[in-house]
Amino acid sequence: MRDIFRGFGAVFYKETLHVRRDFGTLFFSLIIPLLQMLLLGYGIDTNIRQINTVVFNADGRRESRELLDRLKNSDTFHVVRYVTSDADMNNMIIGGKARVGIKIPVDYSDKLLHQMSAQVLVLIDGSDASVAGQAINVSTAIGLDESLRRALVNNASFAVDMRPKLLFNPDSRSPNFFLPGLTAILLLNVTTFLTAFSIVREKERGTLEQLFVTPVKPMGLLLGKLLPYLGIGFFELLLILTFMRFAFHVPIHGSVFLLAFLSLPYIFVSLSLGILISSKANTQSEAMQLAFLTILPSIFFSGYIFPRETMPKIFYAISYLVPASYFINITRGVILRGAGIRHLWFDGLALFSIGAFLLIIAARRFHNKVIMA
Amino acid sequence: MTTETANTNGGAPGTDPAISARGLVRSFGKFTAVKGVSFEVAKGEIFGFLGPNGSGKTTVIKMLTGLLPLTGGEATVEGLNVRTDSERVRERIGYMSQNFSLYPDLTVTENLRFYGRIYSLSAQRLKNRIQEVIDLNGLGPYLNRLAAQLSGGWKQRLALGCAMLHEPKLLFLDEPTAGIDPVARRQLWDLLFELSGHGITFFVTTHYMDEAERCSHVAYIYYGKLIADGTPNSLRELPDVQPPGTIRVEITTPEVTRALGHARQIKGVRSATIFGQSIHALIDDHLDFDALREQLSRNGAAVGEIRPLAASLEDVFVELTYKNQANGNNPEGSAETEAKHA
Numbered sequence: 207m208r209d210i211f212r213g214f215g216a217v218f219y220k221e222t223l224h225v226r227r228d229f230g231t232l233f234f235s236l237i238i239p240l241l242q243m244l245l246l247g248y249g250i251d252t253n254i255r256q257i258n259t260v261v262f263n264a265d266g267r268r269e270s271r272e273l274l275d276r277l278k279n280s281d282t283f284h285v286v287r288y289v290t291s292d293a294d295m296n297n298m299i300i301g302g303k304a305r306v307g308i309k310i311p312v313d314y315s316d317k318l319l320h321q322m323s324a325q326v327l328v329l330i331d332g333s334d335a336s337v338a339g340q341a342i343n344v345s346t347a348i349g350l351d352e353s354l355r356r357a358l359v360n361n362a363s364f365a366v367d368m369r370p371k372l373l374f375n376p377d378s379r380s381p382n383f384f385l386p387g388l389t390a391i392l393l394l395n396v397t398t399f400l401t402a403f404s405i406v407r408e409k410e411r412g413t414l415e416q417l418f419v420t421p422v423k424p425m426g427l428l429l430g431k432l433l434p435y436l437g438i439g440f441f442e443l444l445l446i447l448t449f450m451r452f453a454f455h456v457p458i459h460g461s462v463f464l465l466a467f468l469s470l471p472y473i474f475v476s477l478s479l480g481i482l483i484s485s486k487a488n489t490q491s492e493a494m495q496l497a498f499l500t501i502l503p504s505i506f507f508s509g510y511i512f513p514r515e516t517m518p519k520i521f522y523a524i525s526y527l528v529p530a531s532y533f534i535n536i537t538r539g540v541i542l543r544g545a546g547i548r549h550l551w552f553d554g555l556a557l558f559s560i561g562a563f564l565l566i567i568a569a570r571r572f573h574n575k576v577i578m579a
Numbered sequence: 580m581t582t583e584t585a586n587t588n589g590g591a592p593g594t595d596p597a598i599s600a601r602g603l604v605r606s607f608g609k610f611t612a613v614k615g616v617s618f619e620v621a622k623g624e625i626f627g628f629l630g631p632n633g634s635g636k637t638t639v640i641k642m643l644t645g646l647l648p649l650t651g652g653e654a655t656v657e658g659l660n661v662r663t664d665s666e667r668v669r670e671r672i673g674y675m676s677q678n679f680s681l682y683p684d685l686t687v688t689e690n691l692r693f694y695g696r697i698y699s700l701s702a703q704r705l706k707n708r709i710q711e712v713i714d715l716n717g718l719g720p721y722l723n724r725l726a727a728q729l730s731g732g733w734k735q736r737l738a739l740g741c742a743m744l745h746e747p748k749l750l751f752l753d754e755p756t757a758g759i760d761p762v763a764r765r766q767l768w769d770l771l772f773e774l775s776g777h778g779i780t781f782f783v784t785t786h787y788m789d790e791a792e793r794c795s796h797v798a799y800i801y802y803g804k805l806i807a808d809g810t811p812n813s814l815r816e817l818p819d820v821q822p823p824g825t826i827r828v829e830i831t832t833p834e835v836t837r838a839l840g841h842a843r844q845i846k847g848v849r850s851a852t853i854f855g856q857s858i859h860a861l862i863d864d865h866l867d868f869d870a871l872r873e874q875l876s877r878n879g880a881a882v883g884e885i886r887p888l889a890a891s892l893e894d895v896f897v898e899l900t901y902k903n904q905a906n907g908n909n910p911e912g913s914a915e916t917e918a919k920h921a
Contacts, residue, residue, distance in 0.1 A: 419644045
C-alpha cells in the first residue's frame, strides 16, 4: 500500500526548491492578491462622494450662494469650476471634466423673495449609473430640505424645485457605461501582449541576437515589428466597436473617425509598453506576468469600474499616470457624450506624451540590456 | 602570473588577415571575461576557436561582430576596425549562432528570403543567391517545409544558408555542430571545406576535438586568456605538451583500470590517462618499452602493445590547461558570471 505514494518525499522536496528559486511566481501568487485587496479595500468607496461639478450661477445673490453652500457641504459635490454660460457648462460635462452641472437661473432669488417656486437645473452625466443615482438623490434631497426650511419660516410651498436631468444615458443601461471602458482595457491587453510576446519569442529563439549581427538598424527592427501589431490593434478596435454597436446596441453619439484617430496614440502607448516589458522579460511567462502587472492598474485606477474622483487622493493622483484613464475618457466621451476633438484633444496629447516617454525609456533599456548584454 | 600565449603561428605575410585581434579586453562590471586576447586569422583559413564553456568564446565573437563594444584592445575584421566601422563589418560577415536562429514557423524559402532582404539584396540577386544557396546546401527537397519540421542537420544547413546569402567572405559559426548527429556533422564539415576552397574564411567554435583536428588553425581560450594558437601540428610539438626528453606512448591492455594505477606509480611515467582499451602516457625517453611492459605485467596487468604516439589536440589542451591552473589562472566563478552576461 505504501507504494502508491512512492516518490512523494522526493517530489515534494524538489518542488519546494522550485518554488523558492522561482521568486517571480512566488511574488505574483502572494503579493498580487494582497495588492488587489488593498485596492478594493481602501481605494474603492462605494459611497459616491466629491463628484466633479460645474456651476453656472446666473443669479449670484445671497440666496443662490446659500444653496450652493448647502450643495457643497453635502460632500457629494465638488465644484471644479464656475462658468458663466450654458455652453461652457455643457462643454465641461461633454469633455468629461465634470459629471454634474448645476444651473441657478437669473431670477432664482427674485422668485424666492416673491414666495414663488424657483427651479434649479441639475444636469447629470448619466454614463455611470451609480454616480448619476447619487447625484439625483442628494440634489433633490437638498432641494427638499431647503424648501422645508423656507416653508417653516415663510409658509411657502415647494420653494426650491430641483430639476435633475439625465444626459447621455437616460435609461442608465450598464452596457452603455461599461463597454466603452472595456474597449480601452481590451485594446491595451491585446496590443501590449502581442508586442511583448513577439519580441520575447525572438529572444527565446535566439533570432534577435542573430538580427543584431546583421545590418538591421534598431529603428528598422522596431518599426517593422510594431507596424503589424498596430494594424491588429486597430482592427481589434473596429471589431469591438462593431460588436458594441450592433450586438449590445450601444449608440455612438460622436464621430467614429475621431475615436479611431484618438485610438492611435493609445495603441502607440500599448506598443511602447510591450517593448518595455520585452526589454525586461526573457521568457514568455515572464512577459505574461509583467503584462498582467500593467493590466491591473488599468482596471482599478482608470475609472473603468470605480469613478476616479471617489478614490483616495493618492490613488486619484496615480490614475493620472494610467494611460487607460485618458482613453476611457475618450471612448466614453465620443460614444456616450458625443464629444469632439475640442473636448478631447488634451487626452489625446497626454496619451501621445506618455507613449513617447515610454518608447524612449524602452528604446534605451532595449539598447543597454538586450543589445549590449 | 601572466601566462605566455603559446604562439606558433606566424600569420600569412603579404596579404591582410581576415581577422586581426590585438589585446582584446572585455569587462562586465567587475568581472573581466576577456583578458587581453590577440590572434590573427588569415584569409581562407578554417579557424577553430576552442575553450571550455564560459571561457569567453562567445564574448570574443560578439566583440568581433560589433555586438559588444571593446573595453580594451583593437580588432579589424576584413580590414575594417570593429570599433569605428561595425556597421560595414556586419555587411561583410555572416553569423550562425548556437541555436541556428531560424524562424520555426516560416518555411525554408521564407527564412532564406527574409535574411536576404535584411541585407537589402536586389530582387534579381536575391532570387539567384537563394537558388545558389539551395543548390550548394542541398535544400532543394525541403523548400516548402517549415523550419520547425526540419531535423537538426537540415536546420543547420538552412541556418548556414541564411548566413551566407549575402556572400560574406568571413563566416562566424558558434558551435555549429552542437546536438547534431555524426553523419550531419561530417557532411557539414565537407561543406565547410568546399566553401573554404572558394576562399571563404571560417571562424568556428566547437567542443569536439575531432573537429578541432580538421581546422587549419586553432586557438584555445581558457578563462579569458588565449593559451594556445597555431596549426594543430605545431601545437602538438609545444614544449609544454611534449617536454624535451619525453615521448608519448600508447599502451594497449585488457585491464586498463588496473594498468593505469600501476603505470602512474612507475618512475619515468609523467602522466597517464585511459583511452578506450589503451593508456596514453607521457614517459621519459630513456624509459625502455620492455622495462615498462615488464613492470606492468609484474603487477598483474597484461600488456599487449606499446608504441609511440603523436599528441592529440585533446592532450594538447589538457596539458596546457593543467599548466595554466598551476600558474594560477583560476576559473572559479567566472563561468557562471559569463553565462549571465553572454
